[in-house]
Amino acid sequence: MLVDGFGRKVDYLRVSVTERCNFRCQYCMPEKPFSWVPKEELLSYEDLFEFIKVGIDEGIKKVRITGGEPLLREGLENFIQMIASYKEDIDLALTTNGFLLDQAAQKLKDAGLKRINVSLDSLKDEVAAKIAQKNVLKKVLKGIEAADKVGLKIKINCVPMKGINDDELVDILNFCKEKGYPVRYIEYMENSHAKDTAKGLTSEEIQEIIKKSYNFKKQERTGPSPSQDYKLDDGYVFGIIEPHKDDFCATCNRIRLTASGVLIPCLYFEDAQSIKEAIQAKDIKKAAAILKDVLANKPEKNKWSTEDNSETSTRAFYETGG
């Protein structure tokens, strides 16, 4: 079992397979970065898998593949198959913007993927295009449909932004409710890579908007998801990811591995260590020791706040995988 310095059990590894992306979401990557990490500096799938095995052997139960946009990296289905066949009962999932999902869904399912979280910030062509800075909506909706058809379990992620998509939160909920997909609204997390004008909604503001159309009750927090669930009277459950809440980090069970082999104890903090050398030297003991050291240094909580004393993260979400 993996335990951090605050006694939190860590059993969830998020693996970013690329920092590159085909969208330029205002809250994440509004401009193309000045330079990408060169391809040769990335860990191969085999090397990433070597580390994932170390993690699983030490107690990781849930692996999420993310990015950048993970579907941009060639051969992803082979990587998924490696993980799926290493441990049958692993909770293996993928987070994607959905743009390339239409052609990838069947391959992903066949490789052993069970569930997928797709970002959907708007149901209006022009708003989706404004957020992603690309005409994306039709392809994303097609991708979601294809994933559904092949039997992948779907969740939808939506980042509510002031003056941009905050008038659509109920429409998005209705769309997801009709399709049977849980939607999770994510509070915008301030970071120095986002567009200067980006401003998110707090969980309370999101709830106020939904309250105008639906009654709902806060649910008990259970399981490994970062989402706080709310249940409508008809039983539909939506979630809000509330990183500005004081107690959000108390149940943190997550660590992150970037595509270039940096193991990050917290989405918010700078401190991190590379496992690249150890993995490439096939020094499993050293890789396991670095994992434990990173966990021992996992911070108690982030310093995002809705007050003036909020600290902005310099970590790019497209690098850490969100």
Ligand SMILES: Nc1nc2c(ncn2[C@@H]2O[C@H](COP(=O)(O)OP(=O)(O)OP(=O)(O)O)[C@@H](O)[C@H]2O)c(=O)[nH]1
């Ligand atoms: N601050 C913070 N935000 C997180 C953390 N984990 C997830 N999030 C946010 O929630 C978003 C959605 O996460 P997903 O990639 O869908 O994964 P998930 O919510 O763990 O997925 P489920 O396993 O389906 O619940 C992330 O991209 C982040 O923006 C975390 O540890 N800290």
Ligand SMILES: C[S@@+](CC[C@H](N)C(=O)[O-])C[C@H]1O[C@@H](n2cnc3c(N)ncnc32)[C@H](O)[C@@H]1O
């Ligand atoms: C970094 S993306 C990577 C996976 C994929 N490209 C996607 O967009 O789903 C993972 C998640 O992070 C969320 N995200 C990115 N930047 C964020 C921010 N500043 N605040 C909150 N969520 C953010 C996205 O909405 C997405 O759901």
Ligand code: SF4
């Ligand atoms: S949120 Fe995802 S889709 Fe949007 S720019 Fe970031 S990595 Fe790309």
Ligand code: SF4
């Ligand atoms: S901000 Fe850091 S400590 Fe808090 S939940 Fe996210 S990863 Fe965990």
